[in-house]
Amino acid sequence: MDEPAPSRKLTAILAADVAGYSRMMRADQSGTVARLAASRGILDEAIESYQGRIANTAGDSVLAEFSSVVDALRCALEIQAMLARENEALPSGIRMQFRIGVHTGDVFVRHGDLLGDGVNVAARLQWLAPPGGIYTSETVREQARGILTLRFDDRGQHRLKNIAKSVRVYAVAAAGPGRLPRSERRRSRIIHFRWSLRP
Numbered sequence: 001m002d003e004p005a006p007s008r009k010l011t012a013i014l015a016a017d018v019a020g021y022s023r024m025m026r027a028d029q030s031g032t033v034a035r036l037a038a039s040r041g042i043l044d045e046a047i048e049s050y051q052g053r054i055a056n057t058a059g060d061s062v063l064a065e066f067s068s069v070v071d072a073l074r075c076a077l078e079i080q081a082m083l084a085r086e087n088e089a090l091p092s093g094i095r096m097q098f099r100i101g102v103h104t105g106d107v108f109v110r111h112g113d114l115l116g117d118g119v120n121v122a123a124r125l126q127w128l129a130p131p132g133g134i135y136t137s138e139t140v141r142e143q144a145r146g147i148l149t150l151r152f153d154d155r156g157q158h159r160l161k162n163i164a165k166s167v168r169v170y171a172v173a174a175a176g177p178g179r180l181p182r183s184e185r186r187r188s189r190i191i192h193f194r195w196s197l198r199p
Contacts, residue, residue, distance in 0.1 A: 006110040011065045012072040012140070013114065013122040014052065015101045016043060016079070018060035019131035024094060031094065036060060039096040042082050050075040055114045063122070065114060069104050069143040073150065076100045076134045077174055084132060100134045101125025102172075104143065121167060124160040128169060138168040150174060 018024075018039075024032040040062070047054060047064045050071040056063040066072040080100065087095040103125060105118030121137060129135040141152045155169040 006108040006115065008106060008108055010104070010106055011067065011114070011118070012069045012102065012104045013107070013118055014047075014062075014064045014066065014072050014076055015103075015119070015122040015126040016062045016064075016076075016098045017126050019097045019099055021060040028094070035090075035094065035096045038086070039083060039098070042086065043079055043098075046075050046079050046082065050078075055112060063114060063119065065107075069102075069140050070147050072102050072104075073134075073136070073140065073144055073148060073172065076102055076172075077150075080132055080134060081174075097131035099126050099129040099131060101127070101129060102134065102136045102140050104137070104139050117163060121160060121163055124158075124163065125167075125169060128155075128158065129171070134172045136170050136172050138170065141170050141172075 018036065021032070021036075043062055044054065047062075050066065051068075052064045052066045052071065052075055054062060054064050064072075064075075066075065079098065083096065083098060087097065101122045101124065103118060103122040105121060106116065107118040108115040125135040125137060135155065136152070144150060151173045152170040153173075155171055157166045158169050159166050
C-alpha cells in the first residue's frame with residue numbers, strides 16, 4: 001500500500017529543550033526523570049491551554065505547533081514563568097530550565113510529525129537561547145507587533161546550521177521584568193493551581 005504524500009502548511013512552531021539534561025542524568029537519573037515529568041506536565045498543559053498541539057517529543061525535547069504566533073508566544077512566556085516558580089526552591093544544579101525557540105514557517109506534515117526548514121529554524125533558535133530564555137525569528141516579531149506588549153531584544157543576524165538564508169534573532173520577554181501580561185497572569189495562576197492538586 002502506497003504511503004500518502006506529506007501535506008504542507010504554514011504554522012507557528014515552538015521548540016523546547018532542557019539545558020544541561022545530560023549532565024543532570026549522569027548525576028541523578030531517577031531525580032532528573034521525576035523533575036522532567038513534572039516540567040513536562042507544565043508544558044503539556046500550557047500548550048493545550050493555548051490551543052497548541054504537541055507534534056514531536058524526544059527525551060527532554062518538545063516540538064509543538066500553533067495556528068497563531070500570538071498563542072505560541074504567550075504559551076512560551078507562560079511556560080518560562082511557571083518553570084521559574086517551580087525552580088525557585090531547587091539548587092541551581094538541578095533546576096529544570098528549558099530553552100525555547102519560536103518560529104513561523106512552511107512545514108511538511110507526515111503522520112502528525114512536522115518536518116522541514118520551518119521546524120529546523122525553530123530548533124536552531126532554541127539551541128541559541130539561554131536557559132530559561134526564548135528566542136524568536138524576525139518573522140515572529142513582525143507578526144506579534146501591535147498585538148502583544150513584549151520586549152524584543154535584537155541578537156543580530158545568524159547563520160543557522162543547514163538553513164540557506166541567515167536569520168535575524170530576537171530575545172523576547174514580557175514587558176515588565178519577570179512578569180506576564182495581566183491577562184496571562186490569571187491564566188498562569190489557574191494552571192499552577194491545577195498542577196499543584198495533582199498527586
